[in-house]
Amino acid sequence: MARLVMKFGGTSVADVARIRNVARHVKREVDAGHEVAVVVSAMSGKTNELVAWCRDASLLHDAREYDAVVASGELVTAGLLAIVLQEMGIQARSWQGWQVPILTDGAHGTARILGVEGAELVARFDERHEVAVVAGFQGLHRATGRVTTLGRGGSDTSAVALAAAIKADRCDIYTDVDGVYTTDPRIDDRARRLDRISFEEMLEMASLGAKVLQVRSVELAMVHGVRTYVRSSFDDPADPRSGTLICDEEEIVEQQVVTGIAYSKDEAQLTLRRVADKPGVAAAIFGPLADANINVDMIIQVVSDDTTTTDITFTVPRADYDRARTILEAVRGAVGYATLQGATDVVKVSAIGIGMRSHAGVAARAFRALAEKGINIRAITTSEIKFSVLIDAAYTELAVRTLHSLYGLDKAA
């Protein structure tokens, strides 16, 4: 007997028929003798509808009221799934975020989970063999007694936090793909599903553009050592396929040098030409951006033609591009640059693998391979287990496929 948390997203609970399918997945695990808590999202489309109403009510809406409205979607799914499970003869009850309670801080709209008090829920596993159906994406800010939401994708975070709190043996994330792939299969049809991936690698994959899991939920799984299994909710509940287990690297026997290739189109590049090469200039540039909550990612600095000034190139999230330009134009006097250039048709391609720690020259091979294909590298960043290159967006697919082959990730033809 194991204790499981099973999480189902919006497309998996889009209507009552699909909720019934989810219930069959739950029944399979209950029949196998497991203790089960299920975390559900709102029916797909419902959260967007609620968000649109809030915007329609006021563009500057109170985040506390936004949360009160938007968190209602998950209550519906949780109650309906409990009803369907009961009809299948399974003891079940729904839990709203404040009922568990899932406790968060007061950062409405993007609240962080502080703790989950799952004692009553666990007691009912024992006393009643009852499945707990928990509304995802939400919590309670105890000091004010108000409902909070965790931000988009928050239900994954709810599931992992609940799994950590009730000491679950595994957290199964059911989604619309059957696992984590070596790269995006829509870009490279030779992508392979990974049987296992380490927390660290998955964290980098998610941070660098892989959409399968939210960064926050992977972080949480890593910190608490929650073995997290990504699998498909569209499989036959009686005979589901394997997925990908995200686990401690000790659990992974055969470690590749590179595990996956990720890419992100959410980048924009900014270049300041002929910046005076004097102390404090970096602070003059990046201080105001930091103050405006704009994350600067890749930074490269090269000496200009005239040798007394430098050119500084860096990336920001594409959503912040216009704001960043405005800020940089405002500080032009203080910084003293000649011209400001920018580009949004860029992409960041990254290779991730724990094996890089013990293998030198992994990134160098990539630079060579990309150069051979005529792909110009605008910027580079590296860390212990990944490297990223910023390139023209037009070369996205070519670069991904080139690196995927280079590191032996292609599946057998």
Next chain:
Amino acid sequence: MARLVMKFGGTSVADVARIRNVARHVKREVDAGHEVAVVVSAMSGKTNELVAWCRDASLLHDAREYDAVVASGELVTAGLLAIVLQEMGIQARSWQGWQVPILTDGAHGTARILGVEGAELVARFDERHEVAVVAGFQGLHRATGRVTTLGRGGSDTSAVALAAAIKADRCDIYTDVDGVYTTDPRIDDRARRLDRISFEEMLEMASLGAKVLQVRSVELAMVHGVRTYVRSSFDDPADPRSGTLICDEEEIVEQQVVTGIAYSKDEAQLTLRRVADKPGVAAAIFGPLADANINVDMIIQVVSDDTTTTDITFTVPRADYDRARTILEAVRGAVGYATLQGATDVVKVSAIGIGMRSHAGVAARAFRALAEKGINIRAITTSEIKFSVLIDAAYTELAVRTLHSLYGLDKAA
């Protein structure tokens, strides 16, 4: 300065545009210096959608889960109204049922309010001049920590209970009509809006078929002496018309003998012919119906042609007609009747007025007037402030208009 509870139903909050209109009504009262709590229903159609999903999930759904699902609709409206009020520069916050809390018993789906702990809400009137926007129709069963609903029309009850708890000067029920009429204006265009009506009369009106308010909310208003004002939410918020005040009879200066004519089509008639006229026969008939939770209303008993038996006629809610027939057929042996007859094409027409207490012969005048129109009376019941006649449904309009004129209720031509 007064303290007001304002209640808006589903059609008044059907979309964000209409919620904005509601906010203007609220603003008018706030600008006048009043302390305001608002109770809202779900957007029209939303509760039906949620109920349909529950039915689709299982016809035998757990009432606790049904409540968890169905109570979510009001959370959306409460949050949206708070947002719109804030945009208009009015301090406001939403309160979910469990947050106030509105405490109920554990009768899920038809819970009764046990108490409202409105201290924090009231403190905020003073400290922040804050409008409280309360989700109607729902409460918290404290012993289990679960969400309950009050049944259809429950938001009126929420509003009156809240008004009683916070000692409001008035509870304004905004609805799709502009008050309580002497009779249904769709049946008689000479119906007049009443300026005032006593609690007792309103309770009879509601019990006997008038749809404007739920019986439970009028009961509660009467018990706690909550002055309740029925008015239109479709008026210009800047210049609303008058409505009808439901209040203590002492507040009503000019009392009519008859205040209103109500009718109800939710009736069915059953007649047992040639029942043995012996002790215990009434118990043998009505005991099993009571055990099945079927309310028996009008009862008349007349001696049959043969003088050793009687005929017993009574009414039951039309929804229970088939069940009642089945039960009566089952007890035929014990009761010993000759034939069972029934009719569902009947209507109960009632006249209500506190003045009947001090005026004799009020009902007798009606019987005469109806007989003159050729309307056959199948059954009669009277009480201190009302009488009812059961007649063929085909004569509904004629009977209502006849009584409306008879008691001088027609408006001036």
